[in-house]
Amino acid sequence: MTLLMGAFSMGIILSFLALGVYISFRIFNFPDITADGSFAAGGAVAATLIAAGISPLIATVAGILVGMLAGAITGIIHTKFKINGLLSGILVMTAFYSINLHVMGKSNIPLISCATLTTYAEKAASVLFMGRETVEIFGRECYTGDIGVLAAGLLFAALAAILLYWYFRTNLGSAMRATGDNPQMILALGVNTGNMIIIGLAISNGLIGLSGALLAQYQGFADVQMGIGMVVWGLASVIIGEALTGQNSGLGFTITGAIMGSVLFRLLVALALRWGLNPNDLKLITAAFVFIALISPELIKKIKKRNTFPSMSRT
Amino acid sequence: MLELINIYKTFNACSLSEVKSLVNFSLKINKGDFVTVIGTNGSGKSTLQNIISGTISPDSGSILIDNANVTNWREDKRASLIGRVFQNPFTGTAPGMTIAENLALAALRGKIRGLRWALRKKLVAQMKEKLSTLKMGIEDRLDAPVGTLSGGQRQAITLLMASWLEPKIFLLDEHTAALDPKSAEKIINLTKEIVESRKLTTLMVTHSMQQAANLGNRLIMMHRGRLVRDIQGEERNRLKTDDLLNMFEELRLLEQLDESAAEMLQENYI
Ligand SMILES: Nc1ncnc2c1ncn2[C@@H]1O[C@H](COP(=O)(O)OP(=O)(O)OP(=O)(O)O)[C@@H](O)[C@H]1O
Ligand SMILES: [Mg+2]
Numbered sequence: 001m002t003l004l005m006g007a008f009s010m011g012i013i014l015s016f017l018a019l020g021v022y023i024s025f026r027i028f029n030f031p032d033i034t035a036d037g038s039f040a041a042g043g044a045v046a047a048t049l050i051a052a053g054i055s056p057l058i059a060t061v062a063g064i065l066v067g068m069l070a071g072a073i074t075g076i077i078h079t080k081f082k083i084n085g086l087l088s089g090i091l092v093m094t095a096f097y098s099i100n101l102h103v104m105g106k107s108n109i110p111l112i113s114c115a116t117l118t119t120y121a122e123k124a125a126s127v128l129f130m131g132r133e134t135v136e137i138f139g140r141e142c143y144t145g146d147i148g149v150l151a152a153g154l155l156f157a158a159l160a161a162i163l164l165y166w167y168f169r170t171n172l173g174s175a176m177r178a179t180g181d182n183p184q185m186i187l188a189l190g191v192n193t194g195n196m197i198i199i200g201l202a203i204s205n206g207l208i209g210l211s212g213a214l215l216a217q218y219q220g221f222a223d224v225q226m227g228i229g230m231v232v233w234g235l236a237s238v239i240i241g242e243a244l245t246g247q248n249s250g251l252g253f254t255i256t257g258a259i260m261g262s263v264l265f266r267l268l269v270a271l272a273l274r275w276g277l278n279p280n281d282l283k284l285i286t287a288a289f290v291f292i293a294l295i296s297p298e299l300i301k302k303i304k305k306r307n308t309f310p311s312m313s314r315t
Numbered sequence: 316m317l318e319l320i321n322i323y324k325t326f327n328a329c330s331l332s333e334v335k336s337l338v339n340f341s342l343k344i345n346k347g348d349f350v351t352v353i354g355t356n357g358s359g360k361s362t363l364q365n366i367i368s369g370t371i372s373p374d375s376g377s378i379l380i381d382n383a384n385v386t387n388w389r390e391d392k393r394a395s396l397i398g399r400v401f402q403n404p405f406t407g408t409a410p411g412m413t414i415a416e417n418l419a420l421a422a423l424r425g426k427i428r429g430l431r432w433a434l435r436k437k438l439v440a441q442m443k444e445k446l447s448t449l450k451m452g453i454e455d456r457l458d459a460p461v462g463t464l465s466g467g468q469r470q471a472i473t474l475l476m477a478s479w480l481e482p483k484i485f486l487l488d489e490h491t492a493a494l495d496p497k498s499a500e501k502i503i504n505l506t507k508e509i510v511e512s513r514k515l516t517t518l519m520v521t522h523s524m525q526q527a528a529n530l531g532n533r534l535i536m537m538h539r540g541r542l543v544r545d546i547q548g549e550e551r552n553r554l555k556t557d558d559l560l561n562m563f564e565e566l567r568l569l570e571q572l573d574e575s576a577a578e579m580l581q582e583n584y585i
Contacts, residue, residue, distance in 0.1 A: 171428040174416055181409035188368065188407075189476075190394030190425035248411075248460070 003270060005146040011266030012153035013218055014237065016211035018262040019160060019255065020067075021234030022241075023204040026254070027168070028180040030078075032201055033089040033231045035208045037096030038070040040227030042209030044100040047109040047222030056116045060213045067209015068202040070096055075198030093227075100224050107224045109216075116217035121145075121152035149218065156214075160207065161255050167203075168251055176200050177251075208234070229283045236286050237262035239293040317344040317367065317484050317516065322376035324362055324540075336362040337373070338540040344518065344533075349510055351527045352520045353559065354537035355566070360520040361402075363537070364486045367518070369393040380483055395425025398482030398515075400473045402489040407473030410462030414453060414472060417461050418442050421476030445475055449505065467498030471505055478509050485510065487519040491526070499523075503530070528556045538566055 017039060024032035042063035049059035070092055077088040101107065125148025126132075134141045167173040178186040179196040187193050208230070216222035241261025245253040273279060324337040336359045344350055352360050365371045367378060369390035377386045380396050401407050408417050419433045419442075439457065446454035449471050453464070461469060470490055478485065487506065491499035503526060510517050521527050527534060533551055536544035544562060546554060 167430075169433055170430045171419070171423055171433050172430055174412070174420055174433045175428050177412060177416075178409045178420055181411045182406070185407055185409055186420065187390055188394055188397075188399050189420055189423075190391050191428070192389075192391045 002143065002146065003274065004267070005142060005150060007267045007270035008263060009146065009150045009153055009218065010215075010270075011263030012150065012157050012259075013214045014211055014233065014266060015157050015259040015262035016160060016207045016214065017230060017234045018237035018241065018258040019164065020204040020207035020211070021231060022238045022254070022258040023164075023207070024201060025235060026180075026238065027177055028197060028200050028204075030180070030197065030201070031086050031089070032071070032074060032204065033086065034070050034074040034092045034096075034201070034205055035089075035231040035234060036227040036229070037093035037100070038067040038205040038208045038227070039212040039215075039230045040100050040222075040224060041066045041070055041096050041103075042212030043216035043222040043226050044103045044109075044212075044224065045209075046213035047111055047216045048103050048105075050111055050114050050116055050217070051109050056114075056120065056217060060117060060210065060217075063213025064206045064210045067212070068206035070209070071201035071203070071205025072198055074205070075194075075201040079194035079197050097224065104222065104224060108221060110221045111217065112220055116220075117152070117214065118149055118217045118220075121148040124148055125151070153214075157259050161259060164255055165252050229286065232283070232286050232290055233265075234262075236290050236293070237265045239290065240265050243293075316346045316379075316381055317518075318342075318379040319363075319367070320377045320379070322366060322378070323374045324359075324366060324371065325374055328374075335540050337366065340376070340540065340542060342535070342542060342545075344516060346516055347514045348533055349515075349517045349531035350519065350533045350535060351531040352518060352535050352537065353522070353524075353527050354543075355563070358537040359540040360537055361488055362540075364399075364488050364518065364520065367484060368397050368399055368486060392425075396483040397486060398424070398477030398480075398484070399486045400470065400477050400488070400490040402492050404466040404469040404473070404493055407476065408461045408469050411460055413458050414446075414461055414464075415439060415442055415457040417472060418476060418479065421479045424476075424480050424482075426480075449475075465498070467494050467501060470494060470498070470502050474502065474505055474509060478513065478515065481513060481515070483516065485515040485517040487517065489520050489522060492522060506530075524556045524559045527559055528554055534559075536562060 017035065021035060024030045024035075045066045046056075046059040046063035049062055050056050074088045074092045077083050077091060078085050083091075122145035125144045128148070129135060129144040132144055134143055135147070136142070137147075168177055175186060175191045176196045176199070178189075179191065179193045179200070183193045186196075212226065215226065238258050238261060241257030241259070242254065244260055244264070245257035247254075249257075269282065272285075273282075277285070319340060319342045322337050322340040324335075326332075326334045326336055334357075340359075340363070352363070354360050362371070366373050369385070369388055369392075373386070377384055379385065380393075385393055385396070399407070409420070412420075415434055419438060422438060442457060443454045446457075451468055451471060453468055453472070461472065464472070473490075490506070491502050494502060506519070507530060509515065517531070519526075519531065531551075533547040534544070534554065535542055535546075543566070
């Protein structure tokens with residue numbers, strides 16, 4: 001049960017990453033790999049501030065802001081200096097590796113015995129459960145602290161989902177979606193598409209920075225390498241979410257799908273690890289999964305075509 | 316009112332693939348004029364529209380809309396003055412967004428977009444009303460993604476979008492060319508209705524001699540980036556499809572004459 005709860009909480013924390021990746025990859029059609037840098041930056045900044053005794057709430061907000069900064073820089077490099085989107089992300093991601101190291105002063109910051117949002121949630125839960133350490137759920141023992149963390153995570157994720165849904169249905173938000181859907185059209189309707197991309201990437205990477213800040217607090221340390229492979233991880237979550245809700249379903253569904261995908265993916269990973277998957281192979285398997293998910297629609301189409309016109313291939 | 320003064324535009328200058336798309340091009344269109352534009356392929360008609368809209372900037376010359384010099388305005392700023400419909404039905408709408416959302420985007424053309432809910436009730440009611448005048452049955456499908464519509468339906472919506480807020484200049488670039496004849500006719504009738512009822516200042520590029528002869532109060536013909544014919548007033552009213560075909564034939568003969576002359580020169584001097 002602890003394993004399940006842990007995987008669930010982790011999935012919720014990483015769902016902010018999935019939401020960020022959803023915004024850049026799906027809404028803007030922009031292959032933004034700044035995420036690897038902004039995720040670690042969020043964790044690094046939050047952990048450094050918390051270790052320095054600053055309130056974890058402020059530290060988390062700082063993690064969001066630094067993520068937004070990273071995203072905005074990528075957007076500016078891409079739109080104002082006309083550098084390829086992928087390359088813009090790589091530049092910022094690489095630069096942030098050094099920046100993160102400078103912020104942290106070393107490659108790893110432990111947060112043991114610091115007050116974090118996680119310890120807040122655990123305390124709140126212990127108050128709610130009147131001081132009990134464990135409760136029974138479905139006949140199994142659960143730590144109340146774990147429940148508190150999970151509940152807080154769910155609450156935050158739901159809040160983020162609602163905010164995003166609302167935002168993307170405002171006039172400004174729809175202009176952003178149109179920028180990803182048909183830039184030529186929205187330009188002709190008077191929208192500065194460059195600015196939309198800059199703001200959009202800032203929002204996306206703000207969420208990713210938040211994810212990194214929360215993860216650092218949850219696992220009790222920040223590591224300068226914690227961002228590696230996070231884009232692919234987020235993409236895998238988004239793809240699973242789309243499989244759950246359908247790729248062309250409404251905005252509300254796809255946003256919820258990204259969160260569910262993140263949780264499901266983390267659960268699958270936890271199970272796989274339990275069954276003896278070597279943790280070192282995790283990134284390889286994630287990449288392979290995303291690769292297969294990306295090519296399978298085309299493959300299925302081809303196979304279908306072959307089946308519908310069997311005579312044509314023979315003549 | 317639109318005024319183009321001595322516009323030059325050359326693509327790939329000083330290379331083998333150099334193309335002079337507009338050469339010393341000047342044109343003045345009065346408020347409320349409905350101008351049809353004809354010309355052979357590559358004569359610069361689309362370039363002309365892109366120069367007006369700010370999609371591309373001229374090498375030299377100026378563009379005035381309502382006496383304001385907009386030559387240095389970026390495309391998104393100029394959009395407040397211009398409504399556009401393109402040849403490709405896929406260009407004018409966002410396929411992944413709903414019909415209502417597309418129209419709501421157009422209802423704020425050139426305006427500041429804030430954090431208000433995009434699909435306000437009043438606006439949606441207006442959409443229903445305007446869509447029902449199309450008689451295409453799309454007023455009941457406001458929440459369907461535009462990508463699920465036919466080319467003709469998309470072009471009709473693009474027309475509504477481009478004219479939702481009254482544009483100072485209405486630019487249409489072969490907007491029926493990609494449609495089947497029946498849809499094309501519908502779109503042309505709709506165009507006529509919109510332009511005439513609201514007296515929009517319009518520049519419509521077409522390859523259909525019938526459209527060119529039947530629509531508008533002025534006709535211009537372009538060739539190799541230049542204005543070669545400008546027919547208005549009484550002369551325009553008498554114009555028939557055959558006259559237009561003759562104009563193209565004349566051009567062709569001239570062209571041949573040019574070529575044979577060039578050949579003769581080559582034979583004699585090289
Ligand atoms: N972006 C561009 N880069 C290079 N050449 C261009 C570009 N746009 C247009 N041209 C060239 O400029 C010339 C005029 O093109 P334009 O599209 O304006 O012609 P058109 O009159 O609209 O033709 P059509 O009837 O085929 O639409 C063509 O020779 C074209 O190849
Ligand atoms: Mg053209």
